[in-house]
Amino acid sequence: MPERRNRPSFLLNASRDRKGAVPWGLARPARVSSPVSDPSTPKFDRAMLDLAARLAVRAGGYVEPNPLVGCVITKDARIIGLGHHKRFGGLHAEREALADCARRNGSPHGSTAYVTLEPCTHTGKQPPCTDALIEAGVARVVFARPDAADQSRGGCEVLRAAGIRVECSDASESAWRLAEPWAKRVRTKAEGLELPWVIAKWAQTIDGRIATRTGESQWISSEHSRRRVHRLRARVDAILTGLGTVLADDPMLTARGVRRTRRTPRRVIADTHLETPLDCALVRTAREVPTSIACAKELATAAITADKRRALEAAGVELLPVAMGARSIDLRDLLHQLATRHDATNILIESGPGLLGGLFEADLVDEAMVYIAPMLLADASAKAAAHGRVVPSLTQARPLRLLRAKRIGDDVELAYRRG
Numbered sequence: 303m304p305e306r307r308n309r310p311s312f313l314l315n316a317s318r319d320r321k322g323a324v325p326w327g328l329a330r331p332a333r334v335s336s337p338v339s340d341p342s343t344p345k346f347d348r349a350m351l352d353l354a355a356r357l358a359v360r361a362g363g364y365v366e367p368n369p370l371v372g373c374v375i376t377k378d379a380r381i382i383g384l385g386h387h388k389r390f391g392g393l394h395a396e397r398e399a400l401a402d403c404a405r406r407n408g409s410p411h412g413s414t415a416y417v418t419l420e421p422c423t424h425t426g427k428q429p430p431c432t433d434a435l436i437e438a439g440v441a442r443v444v445f446a447r448p449d450a451a452d453q454s455r456g457g458c459e460v461l462r463a464a465g466i467r468v469e470c471s472d473a474s475e476s477a478w479r480l481a482e483p484w485a486k487r488v489r490t491k492a493e494g495l496e497l498p499w500v501i502a503k504w505a506q507t508i509d510g511r512i513a514t515r516t517g518e519s520q521w522i523s524s525e526h527s528r529r530r531v532h533r534l535r536a537r538v539d540a541i542l543t544g545l546g547t548v549l550a551d552d553p554m555l556t557a558r559g560v561r562r563t564r565r566t567p568r569r570v571i572a573d574t575h576l577e578t579p580l581d582c583a584l585v586r587t588a589r590e591v592p593t594s595i596a597c598a599k600e601l602a603t604a605a606i607t608a609d610k611r612r613a614l615e616a617a618g619v620e621l622l623p624v625a626m627g628a629r630s631i632d633l634r635d636l637l638h639q640l641a642t643r644h645d646a647t648n649i650l651i652e653s654g655p656g657l658l659g660g661l662f663e664a665d666l667v668d669e670a671m672v673y674i675a676p677m678l679l680a681d682a683s684a685k686a687a688a689h690g691r692v693v694p695s696l697t698q699a700r701p702l703r704l705l706r707a708k709r710i711g712d713d714v715e716l717a718y719r720r721g
């Protein structure tokens with residue numbers, strides 16, 4: 303492949319980085335396919351921010367509740383340093399990239415730093431990134447997303463006061479999207495009800511059915527697609543399912559066959575009336591894998607459920623008392639509790655149409671991962687992906703935006719964001 307051999311070394315490195323890049327919802331940054339040699343163009347900004355995003359996305363599941371952040375340092379249209387925030391508590395992307403400059407014997411003096419998030423100004427587990435950029439003599443900083451957090455924002459002003467040219471660029475959508483789960487927690491917390499980022503995942507037939515009329519759904523998608531879901535499970539904080547799925551499928555909801563397990567997600571069952579069977583797989587394995595049952599607040603103390611509660615707690619299950627909604631538990635309150643009690647940033651929904659419909663109805667889904675398998679049921683009584691809404695006209699349809707479509711063998715994986 304002569305074209306590939308002719309690519310400059312930084313592009314080859316970037317391609318190699320893609321091997322470990324995550325396959326889930328985040329839009330894969332556009333590939334840097336040819337050297338963009340004029341650093342004064344928006345195309346160059348976009349290529350560098352895309353590359354920074356591509357680096358950062360590799361740390362999904364390692365850095366949360368911190369944001370994913372990547373940084374590329376360039377000088378005279380050449381990349382002299384690459385870095386990303388790799389682990390919670392570890393060096394921030396800017397310091398990683400500056401350290402990379404030192405390793406490559408390149409001086410960052412007079413350079414441009416491309417960062418996916420505005421450099422922070424505060425001392426947390428690491429000192430301010432603004433100090434590092436100023437001390438290194440960086441001349442220009444381009445970032446994709448302003449810092450939303452009270453304690454760390456203001457990097458732009460600090461850098462400008464030190465004589466650095468600073469620009470907030472909208473050239474790279476993938477760089478901007480990178481920190482969305484973190485930004486949602488920060489924003490909703492400031493508004494008074496902190497919420498995690500919600501990823502709904504389901505597998506369906508071509509005609510949009512997720513189970514037969516008898517409730518059979520194992521398996522609609524291929525083994526390859528399911529392996530990708532296990533990788534997704536291995537980087538989220540919690541997996542939420544509904545009582546209906548527990549009764550129909552008795553799932554384990556663990557990340558199996560994953561080479562690098564980033565975190566062990568808490569398994570959560572939405573079960574208003576505490577009807578989860580004691581002998582289901584989730585309860586039986588609650589000592590090994592964190593497991594919660596979210597039930598109506600009233601039932602968490604009622605005498606009528608005392609025996610069931612004792613048995614569940616003895617099995618290692620945590621009970622999450624949740625406020626009641628119209629018919630079942632209030633899903634917003636449940637998600638809020640997962641963010642505040644369990645520090646959850648990313649929640650994966652693996653449920654049937656009942657719970658999914660409730661989440662869509664309450665507008666709580668941020669992202670959807672849909673696997674379409676090459677089969678057709680053509681049975682009006684087979685189960686649809688979500689139900690519960692009354693939608694007499696298309697103008698009332700919930701809009702979603704397609705971010706990515708990928709062929710997985712004979713299946714198709716579609717990634718959507720809230721429209």
Ligand SMILES: NC(=O)c1ccc[n+]([C@@H]2O[C@H](COP(=O)([O-])OP(=O)(O)OC[C@H]3O[C@@H](n4cnc5c(N)ncnc54)[C@H](OP(=O)(O)O)[C@@H]3O)[C@@H](O)[C@H]2O)c1
Pocket residue numbers: 503504505506511512513516517518519520522543544545546547548550551572573574575627629630631632633652653654655656657658659660661685
């Ligand atoms: N193909 C796929 O990707 C896939 C994935 C998962 C499941 N499935 C299939 O889906 C079917 C089960 O679907 P399902 O609808 O019965 O189960 P579900 O969506 O997993 O669970 C529904 C239950 O969640 C509880 N819930 C609690 N709070 C809720 C709220 N605010 N809104 C809505 N529900 C709430 C309700 O019980 P309470 O009111 O008692 O709390 C409700 O009955 C099975 O056939 C399964 O195989 C398919």
